[in-house]
Amino acid sequence: MPQASLLDQHGSELFGPHNLPYGVFGTPGDPARRIGVRVGDVVLDAAAAARAVGDEAVAALLDHPVLNPLMAAGRPAWERVRAAVGRWLTAPELYDAVAPLVRPLDSVELHLPFEVADYVDFYASEHHATTVGRLFRPDGDALTPNWKHLPIGYHGRAGSVVVSGTDVVRPAGQRKGVDDPSPVFGPCARLDFEAEVGFVVGAGSPAGVPVSQQAFPEHVFGVCLVNDWSARDIQAWEYVPLGPFLAKSFATSVSPWVVPLPALEAARVAPPERDTPLLPYLDDAALPAWGLDLRLEVRLNGHSLSRPPFSAMYWTAAQQLAHLTVNGAALRTGDLFASGTVSGPGAHERGCLLEMTANGRDPLSLPDGSARGFLQDGDVVTVTAWAPGPDGTRVGFGEVTGRVLPARVP
Amino acid sequence: MPQASLLDQHGSELFGPHNLPYGVFGTPGDPARRIGVRVGDVVLDAAAAARAVGDEAVAALLDHPVLNPLMAAGRPAWERVRAAVGRWLTAPELYDAVAPLVRPLDSVELHLPFEVADYVDFYASEHHATTVGRLFRPDGDALTPNWKHLPIGYHGRAGSVVVSGTDVVRPAGQRKGVDDPSPVFGPCARLDFEAEVGFVVGAGSPAGVPVSQQAFPEHVFGVCLVNDWSARDIQAWEYVPLGPFLAKSFATSVSPWVVPLPALEAARVAPPERDTPLLPYLDDAALPAWGLDLRLEVRLNGHSLSRPPFSAMYWTAAQQLAHLTVNGAALRTGDLFASGTVSGPGAHERGCLLEMTANGRDPLSLPDGSARGFLQDGDVVTVTAWAPGPDGTRVGFGEVTGRVLPARVP
Numbered sequence: 001m002p003q004a005s006l007l008d009q010h011g012s013e014l015f016g017p018h019n020l021p022y023g024v025f026g027t028p029g030d031p032a033r034r035i036g037v038r039v040g041d042v043v044l045d046a047a048a049a050a051r052a053v054g055d056e057a058v059a060a061l062l063d064h065p066v067l068n069p070l071m072a073a074g075r076p077a078w079e080r081v082r083a084a085v086g087r088w089l090t091a092p093e094l095y096d097a098v099a100p101l102v103r104p105l106d107s108v109e110l111h112l113p114f115e116v117a118d119y120v121d122f123y124a125s126e127h128h129a130t131t132v133g134r135l136f137r138p139d140g141d142a143l144t145p146n147w148k149h150l151p152i153g154y155h156g157r158a159g160s161v162v163v164s165g166t167d168v169v170r171p172a173g174q175r176k177g178v179d180d181p182s183p184v185f186g187p188c189a190r191l192d193f194e195a196e197v198g199f200v201v202g203a204g205s206p207a208g209v210p211v212s213q214q215a216f217p218e219h220v221f222g223v224c225l226v227n228d229w230s231a232r233d234i235q236a237w238e239y240v241p242l243g244p245f246l247a248k249s250f251a252t253s254v255s256p257w258v259v260p261l262p263a264l265e266a267a268r269v270a271p272p273e274r275d276t277p278l279l280p281y282l283d284d285a286a287l288p289a290w291g292l293d294l295r296l297e298v299r300l301n302g303h304s305l306s307r308p309p310f311s312a313m314y315w316t317a318a319q320q321l322a323h324l325t326v327n328g329a330a331l332r333t334g335d336l337f338a339s340g341t342v343s344g345p346g347a348h349e350r351g352c353l354l355e356m357t358a359n360g361r362d363p364l365s366l367p368d369g370s371a372r373g374f375l376q377d378g379d380v381v382t383v384t385a386w387a388p389g390p391d392g393t394r395v396g397f398g399e400v401t402g403r404v405l406p407a408r409v410p
Numbered sequence: 411m412p413q414a415s416l417l418d419q420h421g422s423e424l425f426g427p428h429n430l431p432y433g434v435f436g437t438p439g440d441p442a443r444r445i446g447v448r449v450g451d452v453v454l455d456a457a458a459a460a461r462a463v464g465d466e467a468v469a470a471l472l473d474h475p476v477l478n479p480l481m482a483a484g485r486p487a488w489e490r491v492r493a494a495v496g497r498w499l500t501a502p503e504l505y506d507a508v509a510p511l512v513r514p515l516d517s518v519e520l521h522l523p524f525e526v527a528d529y530v531d532f533y534a535s536e537h538h539a540t541t542v543g544r545l546f547r548p549d550g551d552a553l554t555p556n557w558k559h560l561p562i563g564y565h566g567r568a569g570s571v572v573v574s575g576t577d578v579v580r581p582a583g584q585r586k587g588v589d590d591p592s593p594v595f596g597p598c599a600r601l602d603f604e605a606e607v608g609f610v611v612g613a614g615s616p617a618g619v620p621v622s623q624q625a626f627p628e629h630v631f632g633v634c635l636v637n638d639w640s641a642r643d644i645q646a647w648e649y650v651p652l653g654p655f656l657a658k659s660f661a662t663s664v665s666p667w668v669v670p671l672p673a674l675e676a677a678r679v680a681p682p683e684r685d686t687p688l689l690p691y692l693d694d695a696a697l698p699a700w701g702l703d704l705r706l707e708v709r710l711n712g713h714s715l716s717r718p719p720f721s722a723m724y725w726t727a728a729q730q731l732a733h734l735t736v737n738g739a740a741l742r743t744g745d746l747f748a749s750g751t752v753s754g755p756g757a758h759e760r761g762c763l764l765e766m767t768a769n770g771r772d773p774l775s776l777p778d779g780s781a782r783g784f785l786q787d788g789d790v791v792t793v794t795a796w797a798p799g800p801d802g803t804r805v806g807f808g809e810v811t812g813r814v815l816p817a818r819v820p
Contacts, residue, residue, distance in 0.1 A: 118569050123652060136651075144650050149593050150584055154652040155565040155659070159528050159742045160617070169618040171737035174560055174689060183559050185689045207570070207661070208579040208818055234737065240554050241546075242533060242564040243653020246737040249565070251617070279584060279595045327581035327644065327656040328818070332569045408618055408738070 006089045006098060012040035014396025018389045020085055021257035021398070022046075022067055022222070025108040033065035033111050037085050038257055038398070042102040049088050052097040058084045067114040067258065071202035071221045072333040078202065078221060082260055110256035112163040113224075114200060117334035119161055119252065120324055121196075121228055122153040124315035126272075128343035131355045136236065148276035151315040151323050153337070156228075157249035161336065164255050164400040168229055170377060170407040171250040175233035183237060187407030190232035190360060191375040194341040195298050195308055195351035195383045198226040199317045200258055201335035211325040213287055216318035219331060222258035225296075225383050225400040226338045229253065232354055232374065254336070255383075255400040263395050267293045267387035271316050281326050282319050290318035292387065294397070296342055298351065299382040300375075303367055308342040308351040310385070377406045416499045416508060422450035424806025428799045430495055431667035431808070432456075432477055432632070435518040443475035443521050447495050448667055448808070452512040459498050462507040468494045477524040477668065481612035481631045482743040488612065488631060492670060520666035522573040523634075524610060527744035529571055529662065530734055531606075531638055532563040534725035536682075538753035541765045546646065558686035561725040561733050563747070566638075567659035571746065574665050574810040578639055580787060580817040581660040585643035593647060597817030600642035600770060601785040604751040605708050605718055605761035605793045608636040609727045610668055611745035621735040623697055626728035629741060632668035635706075635793050635810040636748045639663065642764055642784065664746070665793075665810040673805050677703045677797035681726050691736050692729050700728035702797065704807070706752055708761065709792040710785075713777055718752040718761040720795070787816045 007017050015021070015038050025036040025043055036043035050059035058081055061070045070081065088098045123129055126143070129152075133142035146152065162168075170191055176183035202221030205211050211219055228248060235247030271284070271291035284290070294310035320337055341351040350356045353374055357363055360373030375381070382401040389395040417427050425431070425448050435446040435453050446453035460469035468491055471480045480491065498508045533539055536553070539562075543552035556562065572578075580601055586593040612631030615621050621629055638658060645657030681694070681701035694700070704720035730747055751761040760766045763784055767773055770783030785791070792811040799805040 118567050133651075146584075146586075146593075146647055146650070149586075150648060152648070152652050152655075154655055155567055157528050157565055157739060158568065159740055159745070162617075169738050172620075173737045174556075176556075176559075182687070183556075183689065185691065207572075210582075231737070237556055238560060238562070239651065239653075240556070241543075241649065241653070242562050243649075243651070245562075245564055246734070246739070249734075249739045250737040277592070279593065281595065324656070324659075327583050327641070327660040328579050329567060329570055329656070329659045335569070405618075 005092060005095065006102065007039065010040040010042045010102065014386060014394050015040050016393060017086055017089065018393055019259060019263050019395045020082060021259045022113060023256045023258065024066060024111045024113045026111065027103060027108050035062050035064065035067060038105070039089060041105045043105055043108050045101045045103070046085065048101045049098050050084065052101060053088055053094050055084055068333050071114060071200065074203045075218050078260065082262065110163060110165070112161065113256055113258050115334050116158040116161045116336050117332035119156040119158040120153050120337040121156045121340060122151050122315065122320050122337065123340040124151055124313045124320065125341055125343045126314040127312065127345050128341040128351060128355060135354065135359045148274070150282065151320045153320065153324065154243045156252060160249050161252045161254055164253055164402065166253060166402060167405045168251045168253070168402045169405045171231050171234065171246065172407050172409045173231060173234040173246050174237055176237045187409055188231035188234055191404060192230045192232050192353045193375070193381045194228040194230055195296050196226040196228050196338045196340060196342060197294060197310055198224045198254055198336050198338045200224060201331050202333060204333050205325060205331040207330040208328040210281070210328065211321055211331065213284055213318040213322045216290060216321050217261055219321065220261055220317065222260045223264065224258050225255035225385055225397050227253040227381060227383055227400050227402060228338060230352070232359065253400050253402045255398050257398045259395060259397055264292055264387055266390045267395065269293045269311050272312060272314055281322050284316065284319060290316040294385045294387045296351070296383060296385045300366065300372065301380050305356065305364070306348050306350050308349050309344040310342050312344040313339060313342065375404050377404050379404045415502060415505065416512065417449065420450040420452045420512065424796060424804050425450050426803060427496055427499065428803055429669060429673050429805045430492060431669045432523060433666045433668065434476060434521045434523045436521065437513060437518050445472050445474065445477060448515070449499060451515045453515055453518050455511040455513070456495065458511045459508050460494065462511060463498055463504050465494055478743050481524060481610065484613045485628050488670065492672065520573060520575070522571065523666055523668050525744050526568040526571045526746050527742035529566040529568040530563050530747040531566045531750060532561050532725065532730050532747065533750040534561055534723045534730065535751055535753045536724040537722065537755050538751040538761065538765060545764065545769045560692065561730045563730065563734065564653045566662060570659050571662045571664055574663055574812065576663060576812060577815045578661045578663070578812045579815045581641050581644065581656065582817050582819045583641060583644040583656050584647055586647045597819055598641035598644055599784070601814060602640045602642050602763045603785070603791045604638040604640055605706050606636040606638050606748045606750060606752060607704060607720055608634045608664055608746050608748045610634060611741050612743060614743050615735060615741040617740040618738040620691070620738065621731055621741065623694055623728040623732045626700060626731055627671055629731065630671055630727065632670045633674065634668050635665035635795055635807050637663040637791060637793055637810050637812060638748060640762070642769065663810050663812045665808050667808045669805060669807055674702055674797055676800045677805065679703045679721050682722060682724055691732050694726065694729060700726040704795050704797045706761070706793060706795045710776065710782065711790050715766065715774070716758050716760050718759050719754040720752050722754040723749060723752065785814050787814050789814045
């Protein structure tokens, strides 16, 4: 009787042949970083598998400690590798060669999957931007006049991007209450998370040449989850006029698995109706839709806080890519752009505590009897997501998680 | 009769033994990038010199296509290499070995000297911030309430940092005049430069551990010139609430020579009197002064526009470094932080056209009879600088220059 295929053996609904996300892992016995593909709850050592089946061309793309060389190789190479991995996992004649190269997920250490070039954070949820605008600028319009004309974004600190599971030290910094005569220094008192979705640029583009929305799948390699940790009190004091700086730059966590863009074909949906005409480079009315039906969930210490729907985002990632390059900015392999906090219209669809608690005024009650306006030391924040896959399946993103450590202030 | 030393032969007042800046060069016959040291108007092939004199340990630090490995090695290594270079250039017995390894400056191509990790741009000139505040926010206070409490900064696009001499394509983007009913798209109509000074981080620091002002010379490898090209019309429309984005991210030019920090000992001066008490991590009243007496000059098509004094900057680079890490943000080798536009109080001490022309209202008259509110296609902007050196000498920075090419809009 022939062996079962590796997919039959290990594949799950969330991590089956339709998903095959990439990550970077090591093991206690062999800590060298190498590329892995997740199947169910195991990790396939991808370059070793390529060599085991004699596919040297694919092995050359995979035999690296980060995804960047594969990402830089461009879409035809991504398709070739994805097809090859699917073949290794299903062909009965390859079972004996490949089966020894899987490791249980709980036996490996997962690392940052790619070297981040530039990190950009957008602000694409109308619900989030409206709520935040009301809280931070109570005397003005909730949305700034530019908000529906362009996807607002800013550059974050690429060197502070860390992989899920990395502890986050509570930042210290300046804050100033409206009634304080001058700022005070100390640990952030309003530490927050932001549940976001990140888009990872594979193929770069030269300076001076804008990238159109249509070229989105030629440049974006895949999608991950992001927690953009935020110090709200530091942010409120520092952000006028040049934007958030230290309130964000201490840590940004990303999930260890990058879901290939083709795995999300079945999740593509029309974005929400836009009520403001768009300039041609942003207009997507006549283009294939790049809204994405990702269902996020935010948990605090294991307790589910909310289920933000990514499909409610006003701006798509294709629009964000077109905007960020329309001035001629070059793309580099490893550029990461995140969506901004994912928040839907519902009370249980908000992606950060700032919104859930009205800037701390209405604390959440947790099942253990405690209350949270903002995060306490020791809190563990976890964001997970899934998307519809083909034929009634689902595509899993795994999770991005992190624990808050106390500030290190003398 | 003994040979003259290489310094006697080539050294100049601006580029003598007290300076010895590092860059990366190639030649038409051997385009491979390698580290060079500038002496007068020649470039010494540094790794080749180290090997020629048998200094293999120093050669290992210098034999790279970028400065990053040397920068990462830390201050004791920087001192060792600097001392070695000085020895090679002066010891008569090394003349025959080293002399063949110099190239005329006009025969080499200069490249980006280091790989940029994160790029941060500050806003440290009180004169600049006051003038810009009046222009952009005529109904509010010129300085925002936080300005004298912390050095305001934001992250820019590291991937858009280019070496002096790189042409800059005029960006296109959205702008909206106050009376326009909706934004329009097109080439930037208010393209500007910003004359700045950049600080290059050599030795990194771990996440969670702030870097004090006292540790500034342990982390900062050297200093370069920066032109932070700016699209004022794009900036005015996009920058609320998250700061400048596409108005800056198309290009930032840096000089090809990084002046080692120890070359600026004689240029250290007290910063201007501060009229607002500072929190302890920023207070430098009792610390060695890190104001720097750099004399900048801005030229447009060869015509001198202004001489901005860096000594007038309200915030020092040591304060900026302490601020950018006080939240626990890690430093990486190759981090670049720039001062913000250098502007002094005088009419001919301003570092950008926005200030010189009151946002285009009072155009400059150039010697060729033309006028400039902002930059025209074909304009060449050049920023140079020097600082006092030891014993009445001067330390040259060379220049950062770039030409504006027309926008590429279909």
